[in-house]
Amino acid sequence: MRLSDRAMLVTFAVLLPMPALFSAMGEPFLTVVLTRALIFAIAALSLDLILGFGAMVSFGHAAYLGIGAYAAGILAANGVTGLEVQLPVALAAAGAFALVTGAISLRTRGVHFIMITLAFGQMAYFLMSSLSAYGGDDGMALAGRSTLFGADPFGSSLRFFYVTLALLAGIWALLRAVTRSRFGRVLTGTRENETRMQAIGFSPFGYRLTAYAISGMIASVAGVLLANHAAFVSPSYMGWARSGEMIAMVVLGGMGTLTGPVLGAIAFILSEEALARLTTHWRLPFGAAVVLAVLFTRGGLLGALRGRR
């Protein structure tokens, strides 16, 4: 078994009993915090598919988080709380947005790709900011928690945690399968050597665009969860700073692996929460931590594990 897989199984095994541990410690609220970290782990995983495996640095990935959140928010505001409707709508909207913007963005390379994805992300952000029927810039409270065929999967913080964990595990398994399929190998191949892939008869564009769409769709699932977690939907989910934070999660965790982004997201959210409790000036130590982490570790958290082995 690969190191990445083993690390992931250990991670799941550690996460599983956490809520029980937290309530034994008399800190049940930490379960809520950890759930938020897991939601971002899903988002970071989706970004890693294009960033780590496909070498496409998207600086507008938060847009898909927002599309998912607004799909849940707008449908709930119109009385549709069923996930059986919300999820397909979120996936379809995210997929469509990804196909259209991806088809244009993928014409560019490198830094230009970063900037054009940023541009599309900002457009989505401003569009939602001007949607005054749904709160505009202020955002809106979620009219009702999402349900699943009448059941209430987000009813308690405990249930929410395990539903999120199960989704994370499922998406991890799905992406593991995708990256090891022929499709995944071609995608990784275009990252390593584009010309060679073209020479042996693959057109990278189609593969890249498909990966870009899958990635956006998975991120929208995290968006639906985030809307339910905060009970609130806001354009601030889609700002460029949030996209930057997601890149940080992936790179700090270890890009191009499926465990790295999960660890990175958990470490990122937990340290942000911890520092914010210590001081209102938490951005200073947080920024310093990011700088030092990148300068003195290579390959992210997972790389550090690997190095110690």
Place this chain on the structure above:
Amino acid sequence: MKRITRISALTAGLVLTALPALAEGVKVGVMMTLSGSAAVLGEQGRDGFLLALEEMGGKLGGLESEVIVVDDELKPDVAVNRARELVESHKVDVVVGAMYSNVQMAITGPLTEAGVFVLSPNPGPSALAGAGCNPNFFAVSYQNDQPDEVVGAYVSGKAARTFLIAPNYQAGKDHLTGFKRTYTGEVADELYVPLDQMDYSAELAQIAAAAPDAVYAFMPGGLGVNFVRQYRQAGLETIPFYSTFTVDEVTLPAQKKDAVGFHSGGDWAPDLDTERNRAFVAAFEAKYDRVPASYAAHAYDAAYLLDSAIRAVGGNLADKDALRAALKAADFDSVRGEFSFGANHFPLQDFYVTRVAERADGKFQTQIVEKVLEKPVDAYAAECPMK
């Protein structure tokens, strides 16, 4: 013991009174925006509340108090999480907050559903005043539209054509709506600018081209600082400037002379002539070395309101109905003089038009020009089912 250590660790870096929890104490969450460039308002609110608490020796209504100050970062999703933490981890009885309407809308639902009382030191969104009024929510400030209605009424007799400008978000639209509700003249034009814009040269050119009789602006915080200074630089000061939340004690230290003579409207000013207010302003200036703004005054009032209510129920916080009735009675000595709550838990109080002036000590403050409205009922109160 563990609990106490954790709380002090949690609040390190903040100036606050974290007293050890007693079994029969009262726990108050103070949620303000304390980071980012919007923090100036939150700092005023926090300081106003803590000043009152200090004057009362750390007690509220005779109970030992424990205050947990949290930063909402002006992000509604972060605020909701922190609010849930206040309920679930700290088991607070009351939350004093927030500073901005979008945060207020996000936290009020989750907090009140959990049985917590929410006292707002600034936002009074229309959604909480009308059909969505909430038995556990009290606006210690005003309904958001009221200051604008005051200025609108005042300007009606003075300018035939007024040019309106506000940032492009919900509160911006609400404030201009409030102005137009009472303004009887003609609206020359209405401009909405992005929230993160700092240079208003294009808008000022449009104002100059329209040549209105007056300008009405809702440009809160840093927006107001830049807008007012550039208004003066563009040589537009011959056009009378009316506003709300654009020239106040938070922005004046940066606007200084540029804002002198500009008008604002509200329920309070540092020179409001009540004995209680004179004492408050003197104490605030002595402790923090700056002029208090309405945000501090409201938070200060919130502390004394809370004190009066807890005293009225004899410290029995479990009896929520009695506590609610005691809060509603508003039996405390407000810095604003006469103060009571209407059926929708929004205040009935007088409103004034103010003007910026330089004091003898070189500091700047708003000063009352005249009382415009006497105890108006807000425009949404009729829709509130609470009686």
Place this chain on the structure above:
Amino acid sequence: MTNLLILQGLNGLQFGVLLFLVAAGLTLIFGVMDVINLAHGAQYMVGAYLAAAFTGLAGNFLLGLVLAVPVALAFGLVLEWLVIRRLYDRSHLDQVLVTFGLMLMLNEGVRILWGSAPISVDLPEALSGSIPVWGTLRYPVYRLAILGAGLGVALGLWWMIHRTRLGMLLRAGASNRAMVSALGTDINRLFLLVFGAGAMLAGFAGAMMVPVISAEPDMGDTVLILTFVVIVIGGIGSIRGAFVAALLVGLVDTLGRSFGPILLRSLMEPDMASQTGRTLAPMLIYILMAAILAVRPAGLFPVQR
């Protein structure tokens, strides 16, 4: 209408010139050093705070400005020496993260030092007020001064890049880095110089804007994003591209904001028009960038590599 057009044109040019000052450094750092510097906007902010602080000490804005510029340069040099030089052999992603971290630290640092309230500076007496430019049309003197100073710096840069040895090295560095160092140039010193100069130009822009917009934390973030848009439209590494793109972005943004709604009103209902205008105005430059990149993926003036 003509008057308003001229006025808004001047405003757009002045905004564009300001963007150019920030973008010039960013595009050189990017083009010559191949470093993505997200902390560049924070250096604009640092310049603004330095000018405000020195003006407070010296009691005179022009003196404050003169003091702020060398300190901004020194600040850039120290930053390069401490952090940035460790990034030359790193991937773009690592650079993005480190400079993102630096940006957070600088934003919070000024907040700790100067508080979160905006700090303003009075206009110098000689440059306050407005002068007639066209018939009855008046324009603030100080904004004309910004326009003039920006154009002056642009001219100076053009001269330096096309007429001096240093400029030749910079042009060579932007298209072939290995060649420059193979020719025996101390590449480390060149990089130090470029980064310092970039920080100084951004700081100068921030310092000049202080009397207009006052210094506050996070003020560099919006400028940073706009500057990235500018250098990508212009073609990374190209000073000429940055200049053209900066003026283009400045004009499109300013004119779009003020004439967009008027234009829309002739096409649709007034209510609908103002709603659409409010939605489109902030998106305009991003639409412009996406459109230009869709047609010319390497920007308007791509640097030959």
